[in-house]
Amino acid sequence: MRALAIRGIRIDDTFAEAFGMRATALIITADSIRWARQAATTMTGFATSVIGCGCEAGIDRELAPKETPDGRPGVRVLLFAVSTAELQKQLQARVGQCVLPSPGSACYSGISAAETLRLGDALRYFGDGWQISKQLGGRRYWRLPVMDGEFVCEATTGLTKAAVGGGNLLIMGRTARATRLAAETAAAAIAAVPDVIAPFPGGIARSGSKVGSKYKGVAASTNDAYCPTLRGAVKTALDDDIDAVLEIVIDGLTSAAVADAMRAGLAALVRLGPKRGALRIGAGNYGGKLGPHHYRLRDLLP
Amino acid sequence: MRPLVLSLRRRPDQRLDMSPLVPHRLAGKSAAEIGRIALQTTRAPLAVADIFDLRMGNPTHVRIEGSCDRLDQVGAGLTDGELVVEGDVGAQAGRLMTGGRLTIRGHAGPWAGSAMRGGVIEIFRTAGDRLGGPFGGETVGMRGGVIVVRGGAGECVADRMRRGTIVVEGPCGAYAGSRMIAGTLVVLRRAGALPGYLMKRGTIVLGAGSEELSPTFIDCGAHELVAMRLLSDFVRSYSRRAAAGMRGPLRRYAGDMAVLGKGEIFVGNRN
Numbered sequence: 109m110r111a112l113a114i115r116g117i118r119i120d121d122t123f124a125e126a127f128g129m130r131a132t133a134l135i136i137t138a139d140s141i142r143w144a145r146q147a148a149t150t151m152t153g154f155a156t157s158v159i160g161c162g163c164e165a166g167i168d169r170e171l172a173p174k175e176t177p178d179g180r181p182g183v184r185v186l187l188f189a190v191s192t193a194e195l196q197k198q199l200q201a202r203v204g205q206c207v208l209p210s211p212g213s214a215c216y217s218g219i220s221a222a223e224t225l226r227l228g229d230a231l232r233y234f235g236d237g238w239q240i241s242k243q244l245g246g247r248r249y250w251r252l253p254v255m256d257g258e259f260v261c262e263a264t265t266g267l268t269k270a271a272v273g274g275g276n277l278l279i280m281g282r283t284a285r286a287t288r289l290a291a292e293t294a295a296a297a298i299a300a301v302p303d304v305i306a307p308f309p310g311g312i313a314r315s316g317s318k319v320g321s322k323y324k325g326v327a328a329s330t331n332d333a334y335c336p337t338l339r340g341a342v343k344t345a346l347d348d349d350i351d352a353v354l355e356i357v358i359d360g361l362t363s364a365a366v367a368d369a370m371r372a373g374l375a376a377l378v379r380l381g382p383k384r385g386a387l388r389i390g391a392g393n394y395g396g397k398l399g400p401h402h403y404r405l406r407d408l409l410p
Numbered sequence: 411m412r413p414l415v416l417s418l419r420r421r422p423d424q425r426l427d428m429s430p431l432v433p434h435r436l437a438g439k440s441a442a443e444i445g446r447i448a449l450q451t452t453r454a455p456l457a458v459a460d461i462f463d464l465r466m467g468n469p470t471h472v473r474i475e476g477s478c479d480r481l482d483q484v485g486a487g488l489t490d491g492e493l494v495v496e497g498d499v500g501a502q503a504g505r506l507m508t509g510g511r512l513t514i515r516g517h518a519g520p521w522a523g524s525a526m527r528g529g530v531i532e533i534f535r536t537a538g539d540r541l542g543g544p545f546g547g548e549t550v551g552m553r554g555g556v557i558v559v560r561g562g563a564g565e566c567v568a569d570r571m572r573r574g575t576i577v578v579e580g581p582c583g584a585y586a587g588s589r590m591i592a593g594t595l596v597v598l599r600r601a602g603a604l605p606g607y608l609m610k611r612g613t614i615v616l617g618a619g620s621e622e623l624s625p626t627f628i629d630c631g632a633h634e635l636v637a638m639r640l641l642s643d644f645v646r647s648y649s650r651r652a653a654a655g656m657r658g659p660l661r662r663y664a665g666d667m668a669v670l671g672k673g674e675i676f677v678g679n680r681n
Contacts, residue, residue: 244644257633260635
């Protein structure tokens with residue numbers, strides 16, 4: 109399995125296996141970046157995995173006032189789900205319950221596409237008849253009266269079916285501390301890549317999972333092959349010098365964006381080096397038969 | 411690309427119907443065919459060649475030179491392409507336009523942009539009464555597109571407007587935005603009496619207030635709304651002055667409470 113090493117870091121000769129997803133992007137603005145960030149953070153909370161949260165969501169990047177439709181500071185948010193219907197449901201619930209209540213917020217489409225999801229079109233009924241539609245230059249906005257003025261929300265947002273979810277890196281290190289530093293470094297590099305998010309806390313997951321369980325009705329359970337404390341008890345994937353593993357999962361609007369993100373993460377890990385960071389880097393897959401997108405680590409090395 | 415140019419030789423003895431002289435109706439016609447197009451509105455026949463000098467060119471861009479206020483329906487029914495008029499025009503310029511761009515480098519008579527659905531009209535000097543408004547019997551006025559008037563406008567600007575944007579950089583007469591159904595009207599200088607008369611929905615922005623605001627409009631306080639930022643941004647490419655006039659807090663009046671009352675008049679602080 110181990111084919112090559114780069115600057116002392118062992119790279120598994122394997123690939124990340126990823127799936128097609130439905131996705132959309134939003135631009136959330138507010139009077140200050142603090143409140144734009146707050147609305148975006150609230151809206152993308154509890155959105156780490158489609159398995160339990162309905163969608164995966166996160167902040168793509170912050171936007172300067174001149175990059176947003178209303179000239180205020182903003183944040184671009186990405187949302188991923190397994191079906192259009194679920195994405196629509198999550199979009200409506202999250203914008204309605206998290207962005208609409210946030211002081212001074214406004215919400216716009218963050219992606220233009222032929223297919224659309226209902227955004228303001230679904231939320232306008234909150235206006236109870238006092239909602240106002242404004243069509244300006246081919247874009248339609250809803251104005252809903254709220255207690256601090258008006259919530260402005262674009263009528264629709266774009267839907268892409270070319271999105272990819274499940275790009276990943278398994279970062280393995282000598283200690284939990286070194287592994288965390290490596291994962292933080294890689295997550296920071298990935299956060300800078302446009303059109304991708306790493307939906308887990310801070311971009312990092314420690315509870316990698318495998319399909320199935322010894323218990324009936326449990327779809328996924330701990331990835332015992334990568335648990336350092338189970339070495340010896342199960343067929344382990346870890347070497348003797350690895351004492352911790354962290355995973356970064358990546359969702360992107362395009363397959364190319366996911367590859368770019370993995371490339372950026374790998375480059376950051378290689379730069380950090382094996383002494384302070386990762387000793388070994390792997391990737392998760394299901395044998396290659398489930399997901400149509402394969403990202404081979406050796407093709408993405410710096 | 412050379413435009414097709416029509417130069418008016420003299421002031422016509424009768425009003426002319428200029429609606430055949432739009433790009434999509436001139437496409438594919440020869441100079442002789444264009445010369446035979448009838449423009450008369452009385453029993454005295456008058457063809458293009460009788461009163462215009464024609465210089466052939468690409469008909470997607472038409473220029474009318476030496477125009478005067480007897481030329482009615484200039485650019486009426488325009489669908490695409492560009493029509494530029496040097497001089498004044500009569501009534502109904504750009505009526506029922508659906509696209510393209512009509513530029514009038516002079517004054518326009520009443521009903522300019524009447525019931526238009528799309529495209530852009532720019533009038534360099536003033537516009538007459540009922541800019542964008544419907545004819546008698548029609549229930550809806552302007553339904554889309556943009557009208558920009560660099561000078562002032564007459565009474566009942568945006569009468570029964572349904573959608574689209576009108577910007578008047580100068581003053582306007584009484585009843586601006588009368589019977590508006592929706593859409594946006596911006597007037598930078600002072601409006602006449604009773605703006606928004608019987609408006610149901612829609613937005614009127616008055617940079618310098620009006621002669622008299624109807625008591626059926628209710629003061630909702632001064633606000634800096636996000637919607638005004640979007641409107642300001644949209645309008646900027648047509649009128650920088652209008653865009654600037656929408657920045658900062660504007661006082662919002664809701665009305666007309668004599669009817670549905672879901673419209674709004676924003677008044678700037680240059681009162």
